[in-house]
Amino acid sequence: MSTATLFLLALGLGLAGWIAGRSRAWAFRKSVGPRQLAALPTYHAWYVALWIVVPVSLFAVLWSIISPSLVLQSVLSTSAAADLPAFGFQRDNLLREAQAVASGASSGVFNDAARPLIEPFRAAISYYNIVGVVAALIIGFVAGAYAFLRLRPDFTARTRVEKAVMAALLIASLVAILTTLGIVVSLVFETYRFFEMVSPLDFLFGTMWNPDPMSSASDPDATRYGAIPLFWGTIFIGAIIAMIVAIPLGLMGAIYLTQYANPKLRSWVKPALEILAGVPTVVYGYFAALTIAPMIRDVAHAIGITSASSESALAAGLVMGVMIIPFVSSMADDSITAVPSAMRDGSLAMGATRSETIKRVLIPAALPGIVAGIMLAISRAIGETMIVVMAASTAANLSANPLDSMTTVTVQIVAMLTGEASTEHHTTLSAFALGFVLFLVTLALNFVALRVVRRFREAYE
Amino acid sequence: MTVVHENLEDTTAKMGARNVSVYYGDKKAIDNVSIDIPTEYVTAFIGPSGCGKSTFLRSLNRMNDTIPSARVEGEITLDGDDIYTSGMDVVQLRARVGMVFQKPNPFPKSIYDNIAYGPKIHGLAQGKTELDEVVENSLRRAGLWEEVKDRLEDSGTALSGGQQQRLCIARAIAVDPEVILMDEPCSALDPIATAKIEELIDDLNGSYAIVIVTHSMQQAARVSQRTAFFHLGKMVEYGRTSDIFTTPLEQRTQDYITGRYG
Numbered sequence A: 001m002s003t004a005t006l007f008l009l010a011l012g013l014g015l016a017g018w019i020a021g022r023s024r025a026w027a028f029r030k031s032v033g034p035r036q037l038a039a040l041p042t043y044h045a046w047y048v049a050l051w052i053v054v055p056v057s058l059f060a061v062l063w064s065i066i067s068p069s070l071v072l073q074s075v076l077s078t079s080a081a082a083d084l085p086a087f088g089f090q091r092d093n094l095l096r097e098a099q100a101v102a103s104g105a106s107s108g109v110f111n112d113a114a115r116p117l118i119e120p121f122r123a124a125i126s127y128y129n130i131v132g133v134v135a136a137l138i139i140g141f142v143a144g145a146y147a148f149l150r151l152r153p154d155f156t157a158r159t160r161v162e163k164a165v166m167a168a169l170l171i172a173s174l175v176a177i178l179t180t181l182g183i184v185v186s187l188v189f190e191t192y193r194f195f196e197m198v199s200p201l202d203f204l205f206g207t208m209w210n211p212d213p214m215s216s217a218s219d220p221d222a223t224r225y226g227a228i229p230l231f232w233g234t235i236f237i238g239a240i241i242a243m244i245v246a247i248p249l250g251l252m253g254a255i256y257l258t259q260y261a262n263p264k265l266r267s268w269v270k271p272a273l274e275i276l277a278g279v280p281t282v283v284y285g286y287f288a289a290l291t292i293a294p295m296i297r298d299v300a301h302a303i304g305i306t307s308a309s310s311e312s313a314l315a316a317g318l319v320m321g322v323m324i325i326p327f328v329s330s331m332a333d334d335s336i337t338a339v340p341s342a343m344r345d346g347s348l349a350m351g352a353t354r355s356e357t358i359k360r361v362l363i364p365a366a367l368p369g370i371v372a373g374i375m376l377a378i379s380r381a382i383g384e385t386m387i388v389v390m391a392a393s394t395a396a397n398l399s400a401n402p403l404d405s406m407t408t409v410t411v412q413i414v415a416m417l418t419g420e421a422s423t424e425h426h427t428t429l430s431a432f433a434l435g436f437v438l439f440l441v442t443l444a445l446n447f448v449a450l451r452v453v454r455r456f457r458e459a460y461e
Numbered sequence B: 001m002t003v004v005h006e007n008l009e010d011t012t013a014k015m016g017a018r019n020v021s022v023y024y025g026d027k028k029a030i031d032n033v034s035i036d037i038p039t040e041y042v043t044a045f046i047g048p049s050g051c052g053k054s055t056f057l058r059s060l061n062r063m064n065d066t067i068p069s070a071r072v073e074g075e076i077t078l079d080g081d082d083i084y085t086s087g088m089d090v091v092q093l094r095a096r097v098g099m100v101f102q103k104p105n106p107f108p109k110s111i112y113d114n115i116a117y118g119p120k121i122h123g124l125a126q127g128k129t130e131l132d133e134v135v136e137n138s139l140r141r142a143g144l145w146e147e148v149k150d151r152l153e154d155s156g157t158a159l160s161g162g163q164q165q166r167l168c169i170a171r172a173i174a175v176d177p178e179v180i181l182m183d184e185p186c187s188a189l190d191p192i193a194t195a196k197i198e199e200l201i202d203d204l205n206g207s208y209a210i211v212i213v214t215h216s217m218q219q220a221a222r223v224s225q226r227t228a229f230f231h232l233g234k235m236v237e238y239g240r241t242s243d244i245f246t247t248p249l250e251q252r253t254q255d256y257i258t259g260r261y262g
Helices: A002-032 A041-076 A079-083 A088-102 A112-150 A157-197 A200-205 A228-260 A263-278 A281-302 A313-338 A341-349 A354-383 A386-391 A409-417 A426-456 B053-059 B090-096 B111-121 B127-141 B161-174 B191-204 B217-223 B241-246 B251-257
Strands: B013-024 B027-038 B042-046 B070-078 B097-100 B179-183 B209-213 B226-231 B234-240
Touching: A002 A041, A002 A112, A041 A079, A041 A088, A041 A112, A041 A157, A079 A112, A088 A112, A157 A200, A157 A426, A200 A426, A228 A263, A228 A313, A228 A354, A228 A409, A228 A426, A263 A313, A281 A313, A281 A386, A313 A354, A313 A386, A341 A354, A341 B161, A354 A409, A354 A426, A354 B111, A386 A409, A409 A426, B013 B053, B027 B053, B027 B209, B027 B234, B042 B053, B042 B217, B053 B179, B053 B209, B053 B226, B090 B097, B097 B161, B111 B127, B111 B161, B127 B161, B161 B179, B161 B191, B191 B209, B191 B217, B209 B217, B217 B241, B226 B241, B226 B251, B234 B241, B234 B251, B241 B251
Parallel strands: B042 B209, B042 B226, B097 B179, B179 B209
Antiparallel strands: B013 B027, B013 B070, B226 B234
């Protein structure tokens, strides 16, 4: 509540600074003429505004962190706090209850012992609110005045504002990287706990996956945690079957659309293809489970393979392949279109046919984009859960027969996390280990793909 | 309408155009052009920007086919055969009538593969040694061999602009064409690279029928024996280069070569 107030205050002060800076710059402009002003008045205005908004916002963040403990300190120093139990759960509970009432988050106390604490809390909160606002005002004013007084006709406000914008852009790009790091760190921690119970060797090279959530929490049976069938299922469904479908179809579609289709056809086929990417995967799941899987089973039975079940890796893989066609074709389409037409003309003028031109000139030149699209598609397929749950079952089989039921890493992660066992149990923790190894595998895949592309790419500029 | 000088020597017409008009959609870019391209000489097309000379050049090996809205009327022949009939295979045609573009456009492949591309797709060389020979000969003819013989595996795009253009000429020669069309081959090059290309055109003269489109009248005067002046989609005047530049018969040609417009 008070943090929001402080942010609003920052914006308000910033607006005032903006207006003040701008009017001062306009005054310069009038006295010395527009040519003599080193930056446009707007940049002067933004310079002052940034000098106010940034420090006050930083203060607001800082204050929201330290003010609760200041409030608590001052409450504990009052006489009402003397009656509190010295330590423990009860004491914390009373304090929390009193504070909730005082700040308006709840309307009454459950425990009467908390009642005398409400008033001191209320007083402390309103006192520190005022302190915070006053401090913010002072900070905003001092910073704003500093910036305001630095404005001169020859003051290079633009370069400074641009530096601030650049810093903001840098922070934006760092956020994604830091988030990734955060994910890795949190995974590492849980993974480590799992590997304390189950040896990584059993996990990575075991061939049976059959965790037992009912077993003793302290003494897991490591032989039930062999992740090979899961990773095999993931690769078989996501990277082999799905890619056998998606790469040729996506690539051929892109080639047709960029090289052969007339513009009118292209103008509606391309968007239609991209709509495929927006279909929720659960809808594909229905399609796989209700249409494709039974069809595959019937065909298999008809040709004499009676062991075929209605849940098969093939069904999941085929539908997944269709699902990711847009990723492959869209990226391939864009990168083929981006190859300069001079390349194509050069090849055609040599007497090359269209197909020779495509195979020998366009695709090699567009290779980085095509491979990037395929990598995106593989990542997508490996991370896909819904279709597999619906069409390929949750039974971990280590088999090269596409008609067998199979499961993937992500499906098992969901199964382990949503299972009956507590968060401390090894079945739950195994989900983190699976996630961590999956993360490493996809990272390695991406790395290799990048290296391969760099080696084989034909840069046209 | 077109003035053709009467003192031209007897030549064999490698290519011929009769009443050719080219349209882009509804717009007429070339209007009723008739000309013979001699086997023995270099023919230059000159004229101000937008006069249609490049369009006409591109219709000689049907590169205009790649532009959906382009349409050619009239008759263009290669050794007497109409190249726009359905019986003419455009792939065969372009193998016989090669082209060099305004901006050097080597493939993003190695120098070797740039040259080997054409012979490979046309099956002109059997085996590695023969292919090596074709590559070396083509590079030698283009005057590039000494400069690149030690780095045939480097990318063609790593060469300088002038070397790239000579690579493109070598690439065109490698499929052993009968005609080479050059669309302002020096406009992106500096004077030294330009001089090398012009020297190369002189060397190739006689082995191939060469047609060059150029903005530079000096270049046309230096490298060609026949010159056609184009203006506003029409061919205004055609004759010996020396005559066009010294005693043009048309006022517009006179104005253009003396720099009054264009």
